[in-house]
Amino acid sequence: MDPKPDATGEVIQATGAIALRVVLAYAVFAGFWILLSDEILGELFKDPEQLVLASTIKGWLFVAVTSLLLFGFIRRRLDQAMAVAQRELAAQTEKARALQLLAAIADNSTEAIFAKDREGRYLLCNREAARVLGMSADEALGRDDRSLFPPQQAAAIRADDSRLIAENRIQTIEDVLTTVDGERVFSTTKGPLRDADGRVIGLFGIARDVTADKQAEKSLRTSEERYRMVLENAADAVLVANPEGSFIYANQKAGQMLGYGSDELLTLSFRDLVPDDLVEIAATQFAQLKAHGHILVEGRMKRCDGSSVPVEFNTVRLPDGNLYGACRNISDRRAVASDLRQRNEELEAFNRAAVGREVVMIELKQRINALSRELGREPPYPLAFIDEAAEPPGEGGAA
Numbered sequence: 001m002d003p004k005p006d007a008t009g010e011v012i013q014a015t016g017a018i019a020l021r022v023v024l025a026y027a028v029f030a031g032f033w034i035l036l037s038d039e040i041l042g043e044l045f046k047d048p049e050q051l052v053l054a055s056t057i058k059g060w061l062f063v064a065v066t067s068l069l070l071f072g073f074i075r076r077r078l079d080q081a082m083a084v085a086q087r088e089l090a091a092q093t094e095k096a097r098a099l100q101l102l103a104a105i106a107d108n109s110t111e112a113i114f115a116k117d118r119e120g121r122y123l124l125c126n127r128e129a130a131r132v133l134g135m136s137a138d139e140a141l142g143r144d145d146r147s148l149f150p151p152q153q154a155a156a157i158r159a160d161d162s163r164l165i166a167e168n169r170i171q172t173i174e175d176v177l178t179t180v181d182g183e184r185v186f187s188t189t190k191g192p193l194r195d196a197d198g199r200v201i202g203l204f205g206i207a208r209d210v211t212a213d214k215q216a217e218k219s220l221r222t223s224e225e226r227y228r229m230v231l232e233n234a235a236d237a238v239l240v241a242n243p244e245g246s247f248i249y250a251n252q253k254a255g256q257m258l259g260y261g262s263d264e265l266l267t268l269s270f271r272d273l274v275p276d277d278l279v280e281i282a283a284t285q286f287a288q289l290k291a292h293g294h295i296l297v298e299g300r301m302k303r304c305d306g307s308s309v310p311v312e313f314n315t316v317r318l319p320d321g322n323l324y325g326a327c328r329n330i331s332d333r334r335a336v337a338s339d340l341r342q343r344n345e346e347l348e349a350f351n352r353a354a355v356g357r358e359v360v361m362i363e364l365k366q367r368i369n370a371l372s373r374e375l376g377r378e379p380p381y382p383l384a385f386i387d388e389a390a391e392p393p394g395e396g397g398a399a
Helices: 007-044 048-107 127-133 151-167 211-232 252-258 276-292 331-374 384-390
Strands: 112-117 122-125 171-179 182-194 200-209 237-241 247-250 294-302 308-317 323-329
Touching: 007 048, 112 127, 112 182, 122 127, 127 200, 151 171, 151 182, 151 200, 182 211, 237 252, 252 294, 252 308, 252 323, 276 294, 276 308
Parallel strands: none
Antiparallel strands: 112 122, 112 200, 171 182, 182 200, 237 247, 237 323, 294 308, 308 323
16 A cells, blocks of 8 residues: 655645746736737737737736736745745654654653664663663664574574564563563564555564563462462362352362362352252251351262262351351261260169179168067178268268
């Protein structure tokens, strides 16, 4: 596409057209003037002296008319040229102001901004880019990346730049570069740089130091992996659900306890694991969880085969709104509790039987002791502890 002509070009074209029309008009006027004026004067003036005077006046009149036409043409062109000059001056002033503003923005940016020619030489380098390179902007201009970075890094940069220019597209690339701050990671948006006619004359770039972000991401991944290992190796089944109750995480223990694969559990929700006879209770408990942020309950959960398993369910609402639940199979605990209850009942029954037999034996011994006294013999069984237990407080002793 041809570039649009500027204001000066338009004025020049218009001026040329007007000048051509004026010249043509002048030629026609002069030709008719010369052709007709002499014949008219010859008819009007027969006296030679009068004819000479009339011819002189005719010449002055011709000069006056052509001078007026030339003055009007020149004056109009001067006015147009002055207007064009004023517009161009205003445009240049505005452009200079815009360039100064852009330069100020670039120099005060915390991101490195640069431009290169097609051979990779720096055409523009803002303050941050120069600082990263460890030199002034003037020192960086005209140099290429081979003199600024290690060979391997410079070759990678040059390859990316050439590819983007050839493909004529903008792309964001991550580079690990050696800078005055040490080895840093940059996220750089690059693209073709064009002139006023749209021709690609080089490449522009805006680079942001994302080293801290990368380190934070690495720390977050490490932390997530650590907690994932803890959850995967937990003794309890762990389930994490969104606020609506649909599972977004399940560890292996949960799958083993409920008979599902971990991926299968992610297609279910808490409600799918509630036995039919506990639906109303579970709904109340779920409402309490959303209201208070924590519940600790015992109940049953439905397994994949339709059976149920007794569990202790400890659930909390996380800061992001998700629900974290730790489930413990309490089948063994309930079996132990049931066994303990049975044993206690048996011991109590045995104790009651033993106490009954002891009472009978004491009564028998009391009768034998009484019979021995009647026969004048010493009682064979020491039962003084019974007499002491039966004696009221404050009684007994010497009178």
